Amino acid sequence: MSDATGLTRLATLKDEPPAAMPGGPADPILVVDHLTMRFGGLTAVGDVSFKVGRGDITALIGPNGAGKTTVFNCITGFYKPTEGMIRLRQREGETYLLERLPGHDVNRLARVARTFQNIRLFPQMTVLENLLVAMHKPLMRASGFSLAGILGLPGYRRAQDEAIAKAAAWIERIGLTHRADEPAGDLPYGDQRRLEIARAMCTDPVLLCLDEPAAGLNPRESADLNTLLRLIRDEFGTSVLLIEHDMSVVMQISDRIVVLDYGIKIADGTPDQIRNDTRVIAAYLGVDDEEVAAVEAEVGLAGTHA
Amino acid sequence: MEFFAQQFINGLTLGSIYGLIALGYTMVFGIIGMVNFAHGDVFMLSSFIALIFFLILTTWLGLTSVALVFLIVLIVAMVLTALWGWAIERVAYRPLRGSFRLAPLISAIGVSIFLSNFVQVVQGARNKPVPPLVRDVIVLYENGQYTVTLSYKQAIIMTTTALLLAGFWYLVQRTSFGRAQRACEQDRRMAALLGINVDRTISLTFVLGAALAAVAGTLYLLYYGVVSFSDGFVPGVKAFTAAVLGGIGSLPGAVLGGLIIGLIETFWSAYFSIEYKDVAAFLILIVVLIFKPSGILGRPEVEKV
Numbered sequence: 103m104s105d106a107t108g109l110t111r112l113a114t115l116k117d118e119p120p121a122a123m124p125g126g127p128a129d130p131i132l133v134v135d136h137l138t139m140r141f142g143g144l145t146a147v148g149d150v151s152f153k154v155g156r157g158d159i160t161a162l163i164g165p166n167g168a169g170k171t172t173v174f175n176c177i178t179g180f181y182k183p184t185e186g187m188i189r190l191r192q193r194e195g196e197t198y199l200l201e202r203l204p205g206h207d208v209n210r211l212a213r214v215a216r217t218f219q220n221i222r223l224f225p226q227m228t229v230l231e232n233l234l235v236a237m238h239k240p241l242m243r244a245s246g247f248s249l250a251g252i253l254g255l256p257g258y259r260r261a262q263d264e265a266i267a268k269a270a271a272w273i274e275r276i277g278l279t280h281r282a283d284e285p286a287g288d289l290p291y292g293d294q295r296r297l298e299i300a301r302a303m304c305t306d307p308v309l310l311c312l313d314e315p316a317a318g319l320n321p322r323e324s325a326d327l328n329t330l331l332r333l334i335r336d337e338f339g340t341s342v343l344l345i346e347h348d349m350s351v352v353m354q355i356s357d358r359i360v361v362l363d364y365g366i367k368i369a370d371g372t373p374d375q376i377r378n379d380t381r382v383i384a385a386y387l388g389v390d391d392e393e394v395a396a397v398e399a400e401v402g403l404a405g406t407h408a
Numbered sequence: 409m410e411f412f413a414q415q416f417i418n419g420l421t422l423g424s425i426y427g428l429i430a431l432g433y434t435m436v437f438g439i440i441g442m443v444n445f446a447h448g449d450v451f452m453l454s455s456f457i458a459l460i461f462f463l464i465l466t467t468w469l470g471l472t473s474v475a476l477v478f479l480i481v482l483i484v485a486m487v488l489t490a491l492w493g494w495a496i497e498r499v500a501y502r503p504l505r506g507s508f509r510l511a512p513l514i515s516a517i518g519v520s521i522f523l524s525n526f527v528q529v530v531q532g533a534r535n536k537p538v539p540p541l542v543r544d545v546i547v548l549y550e551n552g553q554y555t556v557t558l559s560y561k562q563a564i565i566m567t568t569t570a571l572l573l574a575g576f577w578y579l580v581q582r583t584s585f586g587r588a589q590r591a592c593e594q595d596r597r598m599a600a601l602l603g604i605n606v607d608r609t610i611s612l613t614f615v616l617g618a619a620l621a622a623v624a625g626t627l628y629l630l631y632y633g634v635v636s637f638s639d640g641f642v643p644g645v646k647a648f649t650a651a652v653l654g655g656i657g658s659l660p661g662a663v664l665g666g667l668i669i670g671l672i673e674t675f676w677s678a679y680f681s682i683e684y685k686d687v688a689a690f691l692i693l694i695v696v697l698i699f700k701p702s703g704i705l706g707r708p709e710v711e712k713v
Contacts, residue, residue, distance in 0.1 A: 178601060205600035216601055224594040227587070234584070235591045236602045241584035262584075305603055 127155025127358065130191070131309055131341045132177070137186035139172050146172040148365045149186075154309065154358075156193070159335050159342040161352045163376075164362035165385055170345045171219065173362070174311055176201065177343075178216045179208040190214060192308055210239055215302035216311035221294050225287025229278055229297060232286050233269035236304035241265055272300040276330065292323035296330060303334060309341045310334065316348040324348060328355050353377065361385070410554035415678045416671065421562040421631065423670020424569035428624035429647030430654065430662035431576070432617030438593045438657040439613050440505070445516040446496060448644010449523035450618050454489040454625030455635040456527055461485065462538055462629070474541055478564070478630070485622040493618025497611055520640070528637040535636045538629060565627045572623055573663060576616075580659060589613060593657070642686065646673070649693040655706020664704060668692075 130153035139147040147169040154160045162170050175181040177188055177200055188200040190212050198212040208214050224232055234241070241261055273282050276296040281289065286297060295315060302310055315331075316324050328351060334340050346352045352359065352373070359376040361369040363385040369376055376382055429451050436444045461481045465471045471480075500519050504511040542560040549556040580586035591599040592609050600606050628643070629635055650669045654661025669689055676688040696703065 180597070205597070206603055206605050209601055209603040210605075218598075222595055222598040224591050224598075226594060227590060231587055231590075235587045235599070235604070238584050238588050238591075239603045242588070301602070 127153050127158060129156045130154055131156040132343065133187075133189045133191075134173070134177070135187045135189065137173065137176060137188065138184045139169075139176055139181055140184045146365050147176070147183075147362075150362065150365070150367045151186075152360045152367060152370055154341055154343050156341055157335065157339050158357040159331060159344065159355050161356040161359045162343060162345045162362065163347070163352060163359060164368075167364075168362040168385075169365040170362055171313060172365075174216060174313055174343075174345065177208075177311060178214060179203055179205045190309065209305055209307070213306060213308045214311065215305045215307035215309070217298045217302055217313055217315060219313045219317060221291075221298060223286040223294055223298055223301070226285055228283050229273060229286050229289070230266070230269055230282045232297060232301050233272055233304045234265055236301045237265040237268065239305075269304060272304060275333070276300050292319050292326070295319065295323070296327065299327075299330060299334075303338065303340070307340055309343060312342065312344040312346075314345050314347060316346055316351045319348075321350075324351060327351065331355055410549060410551065410556050411678070413549070413556045414554075415674050417556070417558055417562060419671035419674035420667060421565050421670070422674055423650075423667035424565050425624045425628055425631070425666075426643065426647045426650045426670050427663040427666025428569060428572070428620050428627070429643060430650040430666045431659060432621050433648050433651040434654070434656055434659060434662040435589075435613050435617050437651070439589060439610055440501075440512075441509075442501070442512045442516070443648065444501075444614075444617070445513070445644075446500075446519035446523060447617065447621060448642075448647065449520045449527075449640035450489060450493060450496070451621040451625050451628070451644060451647075452635070452637065452640030453492060453523055453527060454485050454618070454622035455629045455639065456531060456536070456625075457488050457622070458482075458485040458626040458629050459536055459538055459635060462541075466539075478541065478626075482568075482623065482626050485626045486619040489622035489625070490615045490619045493614045493621075494611055496618075497614040501614075502607065502610075520644075524637050524640055531637060533637060535634045537634045540633055541630055561631055565631060568623065568627060572620065576620070577659070579616075585609075585612065646686075646689050649689055649696075653692060653696050653703055655703025658703065658705040658707075661703055661705035 132154035134150060134152050134154075137147055137150045138145065150169070150173065162173065164170055172181065176183045176186075179200060183201050186201070189197055190200055191197045192213065200208055200212055200214065203212060224235065227235070241258075243261075270279070270282070273279050276293070276299075278289070278293060278297065281293075286294065289297065295318075299310075299312065299315065302312075312331075316327055319327060331342060331344075332355060335342055344356075356373055359369075359371065359373055360367060361376060361379070361382050363381075368381045368385060369379045371379070429447065432447045432450070433444060436442060436447070458481050461484045462477065465477050465480060471477050496519055500515045501512045504515055542564070545557040545559040546563070547555055547557050580589060588599065588604045588609050589612075591602070591604060592606055596606050599609075624643075628639075646669055647666065650665035651662045652665070653668060654663070654665030669692065672692065673685045673689050677685040680688075
């Protein structure tokens with residue numbers, strides 16, 4: 103690989119059987135295998151395979167229209183992939199084929215949570231209620247499908263107290279304790295972003311998928327977000343898969359990075375490997391494949407590769 | 409003044425019944441954005457269920473305790489009507505959920521026609537009477553000329569409505585199911601991603617709406633003592649008017665709208681002409697739609713950017 107130019111490497115990538123995933127994480131929580139998603143004649147995602155390591159923060163990057171969100175939509179059951187498999191293996195060993203689960207079971211059984219590019223809080227509910235909604239499953243079970251809840255039986259009271267305690271802990275982690283009873287729609291943008299992540303975490307996910315969590319944040323809010331994501335990884339052991347354009351977030355917190363361009367995976371590796379990958383640079387600078395070598399020379403990377 | 413007070417009581421009673429039906433309209437609209445035009449006929453159906461069980465209990469089983477008969481009839485009507493509500497959603501609306509917007513609406517009109525014709529065929533086209541269950545009245549005020557009375561029937565209707573509304577408010581505001589329901593109203597896909605079974609939540613909404621309609625149906629039978637297969641339409645449309653007036657999608661709005669429609673209709677028949685009381689009610693619908701389409705307590709539709 104070291105002596106190959108961008109051109110030939112692109113060719114070999116195309117010729118390679120896509121199953122080969124060099125250097126993937128040893129214990130993947132999520133394996134995306136030969137994922138293809140076509141909309142009519144348009145191939146949004148073409149034969150993409152990658153793995154998300156357990157307990158890692160994995161970033162999915164690429165220029166606009168590269169198919170990142172489509173991959174997310176396939177993972178979380180919004181789209182049924184045209185081809186391919188998405189396997190999620192929990193620590194206990196249960197394996198779920200995400201592309202076959204109905205929408206709510208992606209969260210309930212497989213325990214995958216996600217956020218969107220735009221904020222999708224329930225704006226008319228309070229901050230606390232937004233988090234309690236995410237604990238619907240345990241509460242519903244404890245409440246005997248609302249009967250015990252209406253009657254105020256002790257079992258439900260206990261479950262509700264636990265849920266509120268958990269929500270309160272998350273509200274404290276994101277620093278919103280003083281606004282817990284305000285409608286979520288009234289919060290500033292950065293707070294809403296972090297509240298969404300807290301809400302996703304309240305569903306006890308094993309895999310958290312975040313679609314551009316840093317979009318629209320100022321540098322300070324961005325730093326808060328980094329802290330929150332590290333906390334989620336280190337203290338909760340939740341694996342994180344995020345789409346992000348903000349390279350300061352991506353490079354600082356990612357354990358692995360997967361790069362898509364025009365629906366095809368062009369690179370997969372550690373932040374250092376990606377930083378020095380010429381095709382990634384070319385994709386971001388928007389140059390033609392033929393010019394990759396020129397770009398390499400220009401940015402002074404050809405030397406390091408030779 | 410005495411006449412006014414009496415009409416006020418009558419209006420509140422009628423309004424309670426409208427409010428209970430309007431809740432079903434407004435909840436279903438809130439969660440799937442569809443006007444369930446079959447709801448009025450579900451109300452009528454529940455009235456027949458109440459009638460049948462009332463006759464079974466009083467004539468066949470010879471029960472004489474009014475409170476017991478009323479309670480049993482109410483519960484049976486609620487359960488059976490809830491089953492109807494569930495089945496209707498399952499058969500007529502759920503298969504059309506991904507379809508274009510008008511499809512479930514047309515389906516609802518179909519269900520409405522089916523229900524009224526079904527009842528007409530199996531129960532006959534005549535009015536079905538029940539012997540009066542409670543006759544007693546409480547005299548609130550008397551001055552020789554006028555008496556202002558509150559009949560036991562009216563008291564039962566208002567108390568039942570108030571109790572149910574309190575329980576219902578608690579269910580929606582304080583329980584996990586209520587939160588799930590409000591979440592589905594605001595963003596169904598996001599709710600699913602948080603592990604909420606959206607289909608089940610929608611089913612339960614129909615079940616609840618039908619159960620409330622059954623309460624209204626039982627109270628209607630108690631109040632008027634007579635029901636016919638065509639009785640679903642006019643109260644149904646008036647309850648819909650109430651829901652629109654209160655702000656469709658808003659639960660307190662539905663009850664408020666119901667009370668207002670009940671009062672206007674009663675006062676109109678008392679002071680103007682009883683023949684045109686329906687005109688008064690529907691005039692309101694037109695005026696509200698023109699001048700305040702979001703209703704009294706409804707939120708104005710905000711365009712999402």
